[in-house]
Amino acid sequence: MAEMAFLPDERAFQSVCEQVRNTGRSYPLFSLAKMFLERPERYRIRFLAKPAAEGRPGTVFHQCGICGCVVTSASLLTQHLLKTHADKFYKVERIQGEAPKGQFATVARCKLNGALLGPTNHHAYQDNLMRLYKQRYSNMPFERFKASVVIEKDPELVKKWQEAAAWKTTYTPLQGEQPKAIENEMELERHCRENHLPSSGTASADCVASAEVLGQGNDPAITRLWRSVIEEETRFPINVAQCLREHFFKAGLNVFKGRKGMQFVAAVRPKPFVADRNTVTTTVWAILEYIQKHPLSDRKKVLAAISPAETETAAEAPKQEAAADKTVVPAAEPAQVSAEQPAAETPAAAKDAVPEGTAPKAVVSPAAQDLYWLVRQGYVIEYHNGQLQCPPPPKKKDPKKEPKRELKEKAEGGKQPAIEPDAAKNEPAPVEQPSVPAAADEEVAAPPGHHQEG
Numbered sequence: 001m002a003e004m005a006f007l008p009d010e011r012a013f014q015s016v017c018e019q020v021r022n023t024g025r026s027y028p029l030f031s032l033a034k035m036f037l038e039r040p041e042r043y044r045i046r047f048l049a050k051p052a053a054e055g056r057p058g059t060v061f062h063q064c065g066i067c068g069c070v071v072t073s074a075s076l077l078t079q080h081l082l083k084t085h086a087d088k089f090y091k092v093e094r095i096q097g098e099a100p101k102g103q104f105a106t107v108a109r110c111k112l113n114g115a116l117l118g119p120t121n122h123h124a125y126q127d128n129l130m131r132l133y134k135q136r137y138s139n140m141p142f143e144r145f146k147a148s149v150v151i152e153k154d155p156e157l158v159k160k161w162q163e164a165a166a167w168k169t170t171y172t173p174l175q176g177e178q179p180k181a182i183e184n185e186m187e188l189e190r191h192c193r194e195n196h197l198p199s200s201g202t203a204s205a206d207c208v209a210s211a212e213v214l215g216q217g218n219d220p221a222i223t224r225l226w227r228s229v230i231e232e233e234t235r236f237p238i239n240v241a242q243c244l245r246e247h248f249f250k251a252g253l254n255v256f257k258g259r260k261g262m263q264f265v266a267a268v269r270p271k272p273f274v275a276d277r278n279t280v281t282t283t284v285w286a287i288l289e290y291i292q293k294h295p296l297s298d299r300k301k302v303l304a305a306i307s308p309a310e311t312e313t314a315a316e317a318p319k320q321e322a323a324a325d326k327t328v329v330p331a332a333e334p335a336q337v338s339a340e341q342p343a344a345e346t347p348a349a350a351k352d353a354v355p356e357g358t359a360p361k362a363v364v365s366p367a368a369q370d371l372y373w374l375v376r377q378g379y380v381i382e383y384h385n386g387q388l389q390c391p392p393p394p395k396k397k398d399p400k401k402e403p404k405r406e407l408k409e410k411a412e413g414g415k416q417p418a419i420e421p422d423a424a425k426n427e428p429a430p431v432e433q434p435s436v437p438a439a440a441d442e443e444v445a446a447p448p449g450h451h452q453e454g
C-alpha cells in the first residue's frame, strides 16, 4: 500500500546536536536511533503511496487539517472530523427525550466492547449495529462482528438500554442561515462531507504526520502499517539510524566508526596525533602515551597516572559535565529519559570537561586541561560512557585502488590521513572512519545478517 519513512522531530534533533557539541563526547548512533523511537513526540512519519499498478489502485492519504492525523479514505476522515472536531463545526447538545416505550424482554449486546444495541425488534437496532461496526470493527468481516452480538435476558440490562436510549445527541451547524439541528447520523455525515471535508482535509500520495497523532485517525490500515514499521525498527533501527546519520551530516556533525566497529556521532572528526613529541608538552605526550597503552580507560584513571597529586582537584572539578551528559536527550522530558540514556552510563568520568565556550569554574589541573584540548581537537576520542581512546594511525592504502581520492588530497594540501569511502553515497561530506580496536560493551547488537552500516 505504502512506504513509510522516519523523520526526526526538528526540536528533539536540534537538542541532541547541541548536546553532542557541548559535551565533546562520541555517542553511539544506534542508541540515539533507539532513543528517538522511544517516544512518538520525537519523530514524524512520512507516508509515500505506491503508484497505481495493474489491478491495484494507487493509495491516497487523507490528512486532517486540524490535528494532522492520516487515514486512507475520505469517509474515515469525515468520521474523524465528527468524532474529534465536531465542536468546531456544530453546536453539539445532549438532549434527554422519552425512553423507548413498550415491553422489551431482551436486549442485544456486543461482546467485543459491551455496547447495548437494543432489542432486535426495535427500529434503532440495525442503525446501532451498523454504526458500531463502521466506527470500531470495520477491519474484521461483518459476519464475524455480527457473531459477537449476543441476546441478553437480564431485565437490568434492558432497563439500562432504555435509559441510555432516551438521550440523543443533536448537531446544529454553526454556520448557515437558520440552521436546523441534525439528529440522523447519515444526514450528519453527508452534511460534514459536503460542507467541512473540503476545507478541513487534504488528499495526497505523500504526506508527513507526527507520530503522536497517528492513532487519532482510528484507521486500522494506518495503525497496522505504522506498528509493523516501528516494531521492526525498535528491534534493529537500521533505517532510523541511516536517516539520523544523514541529518547529523547536514548539521555539521561527524559520524565515524569507533570501537567494535560501531558508528558514533561526535562534534569533531577523530584524527591520529602525528606531530613530533618535541613539539608538544610532556603532559600532552604522556596522556597520549597512556591512552595508547591503556585504551578505554576513563579520565580519572588517565589523570591519576599522569599527575597523581592533581587527581583530587580534577575529580572535584565542575559538575557541568555530568549534567550535560544527562541532557543528551531531546528537549521533551529530559530528566525522565536521561536515566535510560547511554550518555549517563558513567557520569562520574570526565568531570573536568566543560561545554565549549564556557570557562571552567573550578580550578582544573593542567593535565585535565590538556586532555580536554586533545578531546576537542579529535586526537582523543571520548566515548559517551567516559572511555578514552586514541584514533589509530591511518591505514596504508593501495594507491591503485583510490587514485582519484589521493590525488584530490594532494591537491588540497594532503595532510589528512587516507580515509575509507563511506557506505552511503549520498552524504554531503565524506567522513574519516578510523577503525578503532574492539573493546567494552556493545550497545545495540545487530541481528544476524545485518551490518550496522546498512
Ligand SMILES: [Zn+2]
Residues within 6 Å of the ligand: 064, 065, 066, 067, 068, 069, 080, 084, 085, 216
Ligand atoms: Zn483531526
